[in-house]
Structure formats: structure tokens, C-alpha cells
Amino acid sequence: MTAVVALLRAVNVGSRTVRSAELKAVATSLGHTEVVTYVNSGNLVLVPADGASPDDVAAGLSAAFESQYGFAVPVVARTAAEWELVVRALPFRAEAESDRSHLVVYCWDGVPDVASIRTFDASVYGNETVIWHGRETYAYYPDGIGRSKLTLPVLSKAAGRVGTARNWRTVLALQKLAQERS
Template identity: 60%
Template sequence: MVIGLLRAVNVGGRKLTSAQLRAAAEGLGYTDVKTYVNSGNVVVVAPHGAPATADALGAALTAEAGFDVPVVARTASAWHAVVEACPFSDEARDDPSHLVVVAWDGPVAETAGAFDPARYGNERLVWARTELYAYYPDGIGRSRLTLPVLEKAAGRGGTARNWNTVLALDALAREREAGGQG
């Protein structure tokens, strides 16, 4: 079971529908394909691991859409661990729409943990090896602590999901697993 996260789709004229995402995944031979909202989230049963799934799905979607579609993928067990490791338990419970997880396309730079978000506002960060937990108490939309700023600090590309989406994808993967898939 693999969770795929597309970066920067359905923003800035980069349109890619859930139907296109499902078709591309099925065209690669993935089974039990389920998408979540029209923002580039998919759970699939794939014959190979997360990195190969990310590469294959990214290539297929790039060919389909006509623009680069980076994909970050995690196995269901790795995603479950992301949920369990959340360092912002109070915020996750009380203010989940302001909590995000950034999934990186590989391990972050050793210097990432030294990055100080204070000059950008009240955001709080906890760096993990391949994820970042970021809490935006004043909201994400107007924050100066943007994904490009975080990517520069991480030395990696990534894609962010708010905590509600993180939990929804985790639940979807668990449902698929309970149903005998993956």
C-alpha cells in the first residue's frame, strides 16, 4: 500500500483531475486506487515500493498533463508512523487546519534543524528525517514561511498537507489494509 502526494496541482493553471490521477495509476497496473479530494492525493496497491511508485506515477502524470508533476510517496506503514510521531498533539486536536506535514522527496539536509522560523512569524517547526511538522497559528495563507522557503532550508523538494488531510489519507490506507489490500 502506497500513498502518493502530488505537488502543485490544481493551482496556478496546473489542472489535473482526480479522474486523471486514478486513470494514470490504474494504467501503471496499480490496484485498489482511491483518490482523496481533488488536490493530488492517492492511495494505491503497487507492486513495488514508495520511491518507484513516486517515479512511475510522476512520469505518467507528467506525460498526461503536459507539465512536470512531482510525486512524493510513502508506504502506508511510514504514513502511519508520521501520524503517530506528531509532536503537536494539542494543535492536532484543537487546530488541525493550521498544522501541516511537509513530505520531502528524500532526507533533509543536516542543517535543516538549525533553521529559525522566528524571522517569518509565529510558526513552529519540528524537523524529521523525511518530514516536517509545521504549525501556523496565524494561518497558512498569509505566512511568509512558504514551501519554497522551507525547501531551501531542507535542501529538498516537498509537498504539504494539512493535518485533516494527513488523517484522512491515514484512515483511507487503514481501510484498504483492513479490507485485505496491501
């Protein structure tokens, strides 16, 4: 079996606290094995139960978290091989070497609306650079992420999709964890 990277959106934000041990317990209760978490922000790497697809893993985790915690938890999942492609497709190689803390990957629950992203202008929001690539969007925030107006809701609206973001350090850590389980 190949590993799956599962990214939960909006956990441990405000009053929506779910500890890593609880994330792991929910995933394990669904029959997934070799479940590990990475930092306390909704990152799981697991081997899916009964050969479940990444979409099945995402839907199952989302339903289980909503049932257990009473709030919607969108989940985006990729196989280890798909995650490798996310890493390889990075259009910001120089920035990944020199300034990785300002580099973010947005993962969507499907391919963004082509017509909408074609007209999207990141320069309206500041100095950020955005590259749309399949089900991912790569963004470089040279002035920092914290105060940027180019936020997940802005990109989600442009994409017409539900998604979640991870910084480049987390992307690489999840790649390593997925490789160890595949």
C-alpha cells in the same frame, strides 16, 4: 500488498488542472489497484503494481503525469506503515486536538540536509513553529497559513529537497484510506 500514499505536488494550481478521475486513470494505467483519490488536490492511495516500492510508485507516477500533461509533477510516496509513523510522530498533540486547521505536514523526497535545517530559524517568518523529523517537517501556523511567509519554497530551500504539504485533516483522511487497503 500494502497500500501506498502518493502525494502529487502542484496539481490543480493555476492552469495545471488534473481532475481526480484523471489521477486515478493514470495510476490505474500503471497497473496500480484499489486506487482512490482524496479531495481534488493530488492525493492518491493505491496498492502498487508488482510490489513496487514507494520510490518506484513516485517515479512512475511523476513520469506518467509529465508525459500525459506536459508539466513536471513531483510525487512523494509513503507506505501505509510509513504514513502511520508520520501520524504517530506528530509533535503538536495539543494543537491537533484544538486547532488542527493550522497544522501542516511537509513530506520530502528524502531526508533534509542536516546542516541546513540545524541553522533554520522559523521565527524569522513569524509565529510559526517548525519541527524537522526524518523525511517530514511538522509546522504549526497559529496565525493561519494563508498569509504566512513560511511557505513550501522556503522550507524546500532549507531542506534541500522537493516536497509537498498536507494539512492535518488530509493526513488523517489518507491514513484511514491507507488502512482500508492494507
